[in-house]
Amino acid sequence: MKFKVALIWAVAGSAAVFLGWRMLRPLEIFSISKRFENPLPATPIPPLGKLGARSCGSCHVANYREWSTTIHSRAWTDPYFQTDWRAEGRKPVCLECHTPLAAQQRYRVLGYHGGNRWDPVLAVNPAFEPALRRQGVTCAACHIRHGVVYGPFAKLDAPHPVARWNNDNETCIRCHVVNNRHHDVFYRLPPCGTVTEIARTRRRFRLKGRAIQALLPALASRSSVGTQSHRAGRQAQRTFPATGNDGYGVAMSARALAALNCVQCHMPSVNRPLVPGGKIRPSRRHLWRGGHDPRMVRDALSISFARLAAAPSGRERYALTITNTGAEHYVPTGVPDRHLTVQLRVLGSRGHALKSRIFTLERSVLWRPFIIELHDTRLRPLEPRTYDIGFSTRSHPRPTAVEAVVRYWLMDTSHRNHDHYRAPISYVVFRRRILIEPGKRSGGT
Ligand code: HEC
Ligand code: HEC
Ligand code: HEC
Ligand code: HEC
Ligand code: HEC
Numbered sequence: 151m152k153f154k155v156a157l158i159w160a161v162a163g164s165a166a167v168f169l170g171w172r173m174l175r176p177l178e179i180f181s182i183s184k185r186f187e188n189p190l191p192a193t194p195i196p197p198l199g200k201l202g203a204r205s206c207g208s209c210h211v212a213n214y215r216e217w218s219t220t221i222h223s224r225a226w227t228d229p230y231f232q233t234d235w236r237a238e239g240r241k242p243v244c245l246e247c248h249t250p251l252a253a254q255q256r257y258r259v260l261g262y263h264g265g266n267r268w269d270p271v272l273a274v275n276p277a278f279e280p281a282l283r284r285q286g287v288t289c290a291a292c293h294i295r296h297g298v299v300y301g302p303f304a305k306l307d308a309p310h311p312v313a314r315w316n317n318d319n320e321t322c323i324r325c326h327v328v329n330n331r332h333h334d335v336f337y338r339l340p341p342c343g344t345v346t347e348i349a350r351t352r353r354r355f356r357l358k359g360r361a362i363q364a365l366l367p368a369l370a371s372r373s374s375v376g377t378q379s380h381r382a383g384r385q386a387q388r389t390f391p392a393t394g395n396d397g398y399g400v401a402m403s404a405r406a407l408a409a410l411n412c413v414q415c416h417m418p419s420v421n422r423p424l425v426p427g428g429k430i431r432p433s434r435r436h437l438w439r440g441g442h443d444p445r446m447v448r449d450a451l452s453i454s455f456a457r458l459a460a461a462p463s464g465r466e467r468y469a470l471t472i473t474n475t476g477a478e479h480y481v482p483t484g485v486p487d488r489h490l491t492v493q494l495r496v497l498g499s500r501g502h503a504l505k506s507r508i509f510t511l512e513r514s515v516l517w518r519p520f521i522i523e524l525h526d527t528r529l530r531p532l533e534p535r536t537y538d539i540g541f542s543t544r545s546h547p548r549p550t551a552v553e554a555v556v557r558y559w560l561m562d563t564s565h566r567n568h569d570h571y572r573a574p575i576s577y578v579v580f581r582r583r584i585l586i587e588p589g590k591r592s593g594g595t
Pocket of ligand 4: 322326344345348366410411412413415416439440441442446447449450476477478479480481482483484485488
């Protein structure tokens with residue numbers, strides 16, 4: 151009997167210690183793949199002088215101006231990144247995407263303690279340039295490999311060596327594909343699931359035998375002047391050294407890459423010269439809009455809010471229907487913090503809420519003691535979602551209006567408070583109020 155009790159205590163004690171350790175140990179949200187375990191070794195190209203964006207921008211004026219307005223140019227200074235990075239203990243691996251060039255990093259990685267890639271052995275980097283670090287995802291991160299400027303064209307006459315990449319989308323893969331297949335991790339999609347979400351959309355629609363271009367108007371209109379389509383088939387000749395995995399589009403076939411369409415949606419096409427006074431060419435604006443841009447998010451969504459036919463029971467119902475018609479991945483995509491809320495309210499004569507319902511469209515993950523994805527209610531492409539609110543026509547006090555508000559969130563309030571983040575974290579993407587006139591059918595405002 152005594153032995154049994156001791157055994158139970160021992161098992162319970164070990165379980166408590168194990169769970170306690172799981173609650174406290176550093177969280178490994180993603181695994182560090184070969185693709186981004188090292189910084190990019192880009193060095194200045196002799197005829198051009200400095201590596202920074204301003205040096206490229208002295209000739210490529212439009213590209214520079216556009217890039218400066220994007221979150222890529224602020225991937226280091228972004229206050230949300232800074233806050234989160236500090237909260238996560240300033241892990242060096244975060245820099246491989248947020249400040250990806252070797253010269254943007256204060257420390258060099260010499261190796262890893264006990265082979266653990268989250269725990270590097272660091273040494274001061276003599277080539278570190280603080281001004282370059284402030285540029286975040288700078289031109290060279292996407293364009294320079296081994297002293298050559300890669301781009302979409304073949305054989306241009308430029309003052310720097312040029313080469314053509316296989317496909318425009320391969321530039322995005324290094325940083326926008328992140329996985330975690332560790333045995334004790336239970337995600338349904340990779341932690342940054344954008345590419346997998348697109349693959350799932352494809353699979354869903356291939357079953358129905360329809361082409362995605364025809365289904366997503368955004369894609370059809372944006373890829374029309376596309377610079378990629380007429381080059382997609384041919385392969386550029388290029389060899390990267392076997393050591394270090396700093397090539398483009400690693401481990402994905404050119405065909406699979408071409409089908410991703412990241413560039414087609416995120417870099418609007420334009421016909422213009424590459425340098426002032428140069429030949430006009432089919433080019434793409436360097437804009438990369440996403441969750442930080444209310445217009446981009448609004449463009450991704452089709453939303454309607456209307457009164458439904460009255461039920462015989464004397465109940466009025468109003469419904470909001472929201473569909474992702476603009477993105478081939480889910481909306482929101484990217485970091486799991488992003489979510490949408492749909493708030494429906496029945497309002498009284500003083501504008502106060504008589505009744506309120508709130509729905510959250512999110513990816514919900516239990517982080518501790520294990521990473522387990524609980525549910526995912528984000529908007530899959532072309533899958534309408536309807537939310538409704540109702541009231542009795544006999545209710546007191548009398549409702550005077552019904553309102554719907556759709557809001558986009560970069561992160562939730564608890565995360566904001568936890569990290570002491572100060573900047574705004576949400577904005578309205580849709581708001582409509584329908585007045586209820588006594589005794590009459592209601593109309594929109
Ligand atoms: C002294 C002016 C100058 C500077 C500085 C310069 N470029 Fe260029 N670049 C050109 C010219 C000229 C072309 C060819 C334009 C044409 O033929 O239409 C070109 C072409 C390109 C292309 C197209 C290559 C292809 O094959 O598709 C890219 C991409 C590019 N440059 C990126 C950069 C980047 C990145 C930098 C900074 C590291 C940079 N350039 C610095 C003048 C410059
Ligand atoms: C060197 C790494 C890197 C590469 C390469 C890269 N990105 Fe990014 N991208 C980032 C980082 C880091 C952020 C987030 C920065 C932040 O919010 O602090 C980001 C953000 C974005 C956003 C979100 C904008 C927003 O408002 O939230 C879009 C869209 C985007 N990238 C598209 C692309 C596309 C398309 C490509 C390929 C042409 C690409 N990226 C290549 C690192 C990269
Ligand atoms: C996130 C990756 C990324 C960054 C950062 C980036 N580019 Fe590009 N760039 C691309 C892609 C992708 C294309 C191909 C677009 C196309 O198909 O025409 C491109 C094309 C170009 C071209 C050729 C024609 C065109 O479409 O305009 C030039 C020139 C160029 N970039 C210059 C720059 C300069 C200068 C910077 C920095 C100020 C920069 N790029 C930053 C991804 C990037
Ligand atoms: C059919 C058009 C389309 C395609 C294809 C597409 N996107 Fe998007 N993407 C959008 C729209 C619209 C938004 C804005 C809505 C949102 O934030 O979810 C967006 C948002 C984003 C964001 C912002 C997420 C955030 O956290 O703010 C990222 C990152 C992104 N896309 C990356 C990519 C990458 C990488 C690819 C290719 C693998 C890609 N997109 C392909 C249309 C597209
Ligand atoms: C493999 C590349 C990669 C690595 C490594 C990486 N990030 Fe990012 N990060 C991105 C990209 C791409 C985005 C934007 C697109 C998205 O929403 O997925 C982003 C977005 C973010 C954002 C949201 C920024 C905003 O303005 O909304 C934060 C915060 C962030 N990363 C913090 C970190 C931290 C902390 C680490 C290290 C633990 C890290 N990242 C490591 C690529 C990376």
